[in-house]
Amino acid sequence: MTALMAFDFADAYGDLNPDDGDYRFYAELAAEIRATRILDLGCGTGTLTRLLASQGCSAVGVDPDPEMLRVAMQKSKGEQVDWRLGFSDRADTASADFAVMSGHVAQVFRHDDAWAAALHDLHRALIPNGTLAFESRNPxxxxxxxxxxxxxxxxxxxxxxxxxxxxxxxxxxxxxxxxxxxxxxxxxxxxxxxxxxxxFRDPTSLVRSLEATGFTALNQYGDWRRTPLTPESPEIVIVARRA
Ligand SMILES: C[S@@+](CC[C@H](N)C(=O)[O-])C[C@H]1O[C@@H](n2cnc3c(N)ncnc32)[C@H](O)[C@@H]1O
CATH class of the missing domain: 2.20.25 (N-terminal domain of TfIIb)
Structure with missing residues (x-):
């Protein structure tokens, strides 16, 4: 194998990762809680960020990969998204009432201290009673x-x-x-x-890490159709509230 292939992976990301019902779940949740200011951490090529912005929310999309953000910006076409290159510390304090990590972004934080730091930044970015939602594959x-x-x-x-x-x-x-x-x-x-x-964190360690950062887990689902979480569930979908 070589590592030399010139290929625009970011451009193909949307075709390789079609909507699994995940974007619909987060968009419906945003509408239910009447979210107005969104933070999408690990926004990638920004499909969910644009969807949320199209629902009338102001949206900030943060991602450390310049190629993913380049595609996000090309597709943006005048929608109100503030694209930011970087990590969770790029989020402004008390700037969002809904923070989201879709596309299993929660799993990229392989060490617990990195995961805790991201949760800390999300807590700082949310207003009191703000909502955090994300999913992680069920181990x-x-x-x-x-x-x-x-x-x-x-x-x-x-x-x-x-x-x-x-x-x-x-x-x-x-x-x-x-x-x-x-x-x-x-x-x-x-x-x-x-x-x-x-x-692949289990539900107990995900909830503990949320509680340690000042979040309360409100709901845990086994998929984006809100099926109850069981050991057989493919996903752990969590909705949490910032204290
Ligand atoms: C599988 S993609 C998901 C993209 C998008 N959220 C979606 O649902 O399509 C994972 C994204 O996480 C981003 N990422 C990787 N490390 C990250 C980190 N430490 N903080 C935030 N995002 C990160 C990657 O650049 C990539 O765009």
């Missing part, structure tokens, strides 16, 4: 056992040619799971592999 559902070429292969026509993508689990040392994303251009035969490590 007891063991999603990583399905991360192999056969189960995850996707083929896309891109500006650079026809490209295959797939994931393979590299190692599991709970709560951490490492996986590789393989990218192969079928026209040029260029190949690339990127490794990521995700944290």
């Amino acid at each position: 007891t559902a063991r999603a990583w056992e399905q991360w192999n070429r056969q189960a995850t292969l996707r083929t896309l026509d891109t500006k650079e040619g026809r490209v295959e993508f797939w994931h393979e689990t590299a190692w599991v040392s709970l709560p951490l799971v490492a996986y590789d994303t393989f990218t192969r251009n079928l026209d040029t035969h260029d190949e690339k592999v990127d490794r990521d490590v995700l944290a």
